[in-house]
Amino acid sequence: MSGIYLHIPFCKQACHYCDFHFSTSMGHKEATIQAIARELALRQDYLQGQPVHTIYFGGGTPSLLTQSELQLLLQTIKGLFIVSEDAEITLEANPDDLSPEKLLELKAAGINRLSIGLQSFHEPHLRLMNRAHSATESLQCVKDAQAAGFDNITVDLIYGIPAPDHSIWLQDLQTLFSLNVQHVSCYGLTIEPDTAFGRWSKKGSFKPSEDEFTAEQFEILLEQMKQHGFVQYEVSNFSQPGYESRHNSNYWRGVHYLGVGPSAHSFNGHSRQYNVSHNRKYTEAIGQDVVPFELEELTLADQANDYLLTTLRTIWGCDLGILRDRYSYDVQATHSAYLQELQQKGLATLQDDVLYLTDKGKLLADQITLDLFVE
CATH class of the missing domain: 1.10.10 (Arc Repressor Mutant, subunit A)
Structure with a gap:
């Protein structure tokens, strides 16, 4: 059992909290997707013939992929690897990309699990974070996905956003529960140095929430999730019974996975590989049939610490x-x-x-x- 992660390093705009690797320039998008397909071929032996049970398109914003680009990557995977018939195939998406037509394309391509980055249903918070979608789109895209036949939907929410009290967070949760999704990932707002929030915080023009405020919102989250039948199977992840993310659960259980694309990571039990976080350097190296990565050999102590780090967070x-x-x-x-x-x-x-x-x-x-x- 193993998984494949594909990092799609493109976004329409930069969210003020995000420090993941991405580019807002689409000029080299086609070349990068071709390079990712080529990397899959170059690394087809990495999983040593293990069947692939999960495929995950992350980013960045994978919902920016065209239908032909998505089909290219999926067909490449299925041509090179043994993919189980019931493989979980997840695609991260932003609400503003999920038109009814786009959803039908994703469904036809074989995507059977959607991960939608809502983050909030409160318009001022979306604007503060520089999200590309509106609160109305947050609601509508989930309903459209359900109408298109998606019955395994997860959404992301962020808590700990500066606010005078917890009323906005409580309203976000109530709106969430009204949508009847199967899975929710909730993350406390973290201020990373190399982000807009990080730079504003350093200058004093942005004041993050106090740790106590964020902890209170986490406690509210736990209480509300239990009341609505969600199981907290990992610190930040909640699901209705039977809808745990198989891909992410495998990360926490030490299952081997191949990561392709700029900045993607791979793990095979005894080492980790980190692809270069630079689109041009990545595509140029792949063009010469070289995968540009750093290799970290894991000592027994490293492996023990990895096991502690991942398993302690889970149910x-x-x-x-x-x-x-x-x-x-x-x-x-x-x-x-x-x-x-x-x-x-x-x-x-x-x-x-x-x-x-x-x-x-x-x-x-x-x-x-x-x-x-x-x-």
Whole structure:
């Protein structure tokens, strides 16, 4: 079992919070898509013949792909790899791209899961973040996708956006639940240095929310999700039963995946590869049949830390037995007092040799994981 991730590095405009690799210039889009198809051929042995169960178009904004570009990439994958008949094929999309005609094209191409970047239903917040769509489009595109036959839809929302109180966030959640989507990914607004928000914050012209305000909105999120039947199977991801993202779940479970396109990452259990984050350098290298990446060989300690980092964030928890047997790391021997402290403070539970974070602990997931890392 394995997956393929395709990074489509193009956007109509730059969102003020985003530090992913992308370009707003479409001049080299066709050449880049051709190069991604070529990279798939150059790296067809990376997964060592493992069947592909998930395909994920991320970005950037993959909904900017034309029908012919999308078909080229999917046909290339199916011609080079063993793709399971029930493969989950996800495409990230912006609401302003999802016309009824576009949705039918995506459905016909074989996309069976849509990930729609709504971020908010509040118009002033969309403008603040420099989103290309309106609140009306946020609502309409989901309804149009459902009408086109998509029955596996996930949407993204952002919390922790500066506001006088929590009323806007509560309204966003109520609007979300009215749409009856199967999956939701929610992320706290993070201020990255190399973004508009980061630069404005440094100058003092933008004031991010206090950590306490963001934490309160996360707690509201957890309560509301439970009330509406969603399962929090990873810190930021919620689904109706049976609609967990298979692709992302595989990341958290250490399944091997191939990443193609500028800035894409790949993982095969013992190493990671990081493609160059530069469209022109990428296409020029691929044109010479060279994949431009950096290679990181993972030590046993690296692999143990990766396992901690990914599994502790999930509903399935971190199996301490696997850490001992597979990675020679005995957390109970090295951090016995700390594990007891986590349980006493209500931050974690330990059941049948599996460590789980509580709702309270999930607020501190990153710090707890760092505290447990192999030094």
